[in-house]
Amino acid sequence: MDIVVKTGKSLLPKYLVLFQLIYICFVQLLIGAGLPSSLTLLCDVVNVLLFICLVRYFGKTMEAVDRFKPFFVLNFLFFFLGSVVALLCDGNIIQWAWSIRNFGRFVVFFTAVLVFIDKNDFKLIKKAAYVIEHISFVLCAYQFFVKKLKGDFIGGVFGTNHGVANTWLNVFLIIVFALALTDWLCSGKGGIRLMVIGLECMFIAVVGELKFFFIEMVLIAVMSFVLARKTFKSSKKMMAVVALGMVLLIISVPIMYSLFPFFRDFFNVKTVVKTASDSYTGTGDLGRTTAVIDIAGKIFGGDPFKVLFGIGLGNGEYSERQKIFQSAFYLKYKLSSYNWFTDAIVMVQNGLVGIALYVSGFFYIIWKLFMKYRDDKRNNTVITSLMIAILCLALFVYNISLNCDVAYLLYAILAIGLYDQKSFGPQGHKLSLKP
Numbered sequence: 001m002d003i004v005v006k007t008g009k010s011l012l013p014k015y016l017v018l019f020q021l022i023y024i025c026f027v028q029l030l031i032g033a034g035l036p037s038s039l040t041l042l043c044d045v046v047n048v049l050l051f052i053c054l055v056r057y058f059g060k061t062m063e064a065v066d067r068f069k070p071f072f073v074l075n076f077l078f079f080f081l082g083s084v085v086a087l088l089c090d091g092n093i094i095q096w097a098w099s100i101r102n103f104g105r106f107v108v109f110f111t112a113v114l115v116f117i118d119k120n121d122f123k124l125i126k127k128a129a130y131v132i133e134h135i136s137f138v139l140c141a142y143q144f145f146v147k148k149l150k151g152d153f154i155g156g157v158f159g160t161n162h163g164v165a166n167t168w169l170n171v172f173l174i175i176v177f178a179l180a181l182t183d184w185l186c187s188g189k190g191g192i193r194l195m196v197i198g199l200e201c202m203f204i205a206v207v208g209e210l211k212f213f214f215i216e217m218v219l220i221a222v223m224s225f226v227l228a229r230k231t232f233k234s235s236k237k238m239m240a241v242v243a244l245g246m247v248l249l250i251i252s253v254p255i256m257y258s259l260f261p262f263f264r265d266f267f268n269v270k271t272v273v274k275t276a277s278d279s280y281t282g283t284g285d286l287g288r289t290t291a292v293i294d295i296a297g298k299i300f301g302g303d304p305f306k307v308l309f310g311i312g313l314g315n316g317e318y319s320e321r322q323k324i325f326q327s328a329f330y331l332k333y334k335l336s337s338y339n340w341f342t343d344a345i346v347m348v349q350n351g352l353v354g355i356a357l358y359v360s361g362f363f364y365i366i367w368k369l370f371m372k373y374r375d376d377k378r379n380n381t382v383i384t385s386l387m388i389a390i391l392c393l394a395l396f397v398y399n400i401s402l403n404c405d406v407a408y409l410l411y412a413i414l415a416i417g418l419y420d421q422k423s424f425g426p427q428g429h430k431l432s433l434k435p
Contacts, residue, residue: 013053013116017412020046020109021125024408025132025157028168029139032159037321043405047105050112057115064114068418070364075107078357079313082350086312096314098325099349102403103313106411113415122381122416126179130193132157133176136169137200144207154208158406166208167399168406173201174216174391175413178384181220185228186380198244202252212398214252216391221245223387227373285337288397291344292355299333299348309351316348342395342402359396365389369417385417 020043031037054061065072079100086096117125136156143149143160155165158172180194205213221242280287286294300306310316311329318339319325329348330339338344346354369386376382392410395401402410 013050013057013112014121016046016050016053017109017112017116018121018125020050020408021412022128024405025172027405028155028159028161028164029157032161040405043408044101044105047108050116051108054108054111054115060115061111064111068114068364068368071361072107074357074361074364078350078354078361079104081309081357082313082354084312085309085350086314089312089315091312091314092327093314095317095325095327096312098319099314099317102317106407109408110411110415113412114419117412117416117419119381125412125416126183129172129176129179130197133172133197133200136172137204140204140207150207151209154204156204164404166210167401167404169204169208170210170213170216171395171401171406171409173204173210173213174220175388175409177201177217178220178224178387181224182228182380182384182387185224186378186383195244198248202248206252206255216394217245219391219394220387223390224383227377227383227386280337280340283335285335286341286344288341288399291338291341291397292347292352294336295338295344295347296352299336299338307351308353310347310349310354313349316345340400341397342400343397345400345403359393362389362392362396365414365418369414372417382417385413388413389417 139156143154152162153160155169158165158168180197183190184194296307316329317327318330346358366389372382
């Protein structure tokens, strides 16, 4: 008789990672239903538990750290230099800790995904993402047709809170669309699913005024065409995607213009450049592509030290509700809207050196993923992660996505593309009992 004996590691870390990913997708919906906004702090609790698990499995953690050492060294320098500057600038220790939390939580979670998540878990995550996207489509339709909401208040599973709903939704949609497209191109399966998700994403983008998502879809399609298998069959598939995409754009863009007339003629180079460089709200605040330059010149007054190193971690921090986390800099310059863009926040607190360190982390991930892609050009997981990593560079300038809770989803996708382990958790082996 054979008995399977479970040995090895606990499944708790794996469940914590999976819970975090699912919880992020629904917590804003719960808050919108009337529950306290402090529910988001549960993400911090989970992250603390994951950090304890990383310490508990120190060997595997250090294995991951050693394997991707440049990424962790860059992050260490980012936090170290930011902390030294904060000390030199008489920083507030509470606001410093809040800033460490705001940036450091994603490094912890990224490491946890590297260590605790395996290929079978990713299959589950992918299936869950598709289901949640369908749920989000239904909720967006309800929010638009029944509740009569539109634009920034459309968020699907991410609720209807202005400034959160469609910002988080945009991140989720680019991940799901990239997953569906690469699945179809690399495996030959899931064509109907891709078509359904594409249609649903277009509808959501129209009613949610997600202008940038149309550009992101094109970028994802182009990158997929370049990175997916270069066979005649895959080329025909890509042509089908392009044809379908053109039809959807022809249908959806005029509908968006009718819903939001002030965005007429948005999709031309001149308007896109003007929108990216002008004041974000038209009231003299920072623009997306000019934020760093404006901070260096207008706010820092060209001070070489501040331009290079900022004012220190914590000294530019903010919180909409908790005054204890509102720095003096934020209270003075909040009308500049610097806290709406990740690159601007990094520039304020860490300067150009901090921006270089922060962005270099993504370039390193892109390089590692490209090395994996070169070895296996049929790996749709790597292709998806590579595309998302490249889009992260655009999100760094575009909005605050990389610095709010939805970034957990982005960092999970990046880590999943890098991993190689087959499994984590209890391993079974057979004991043969012979009479």
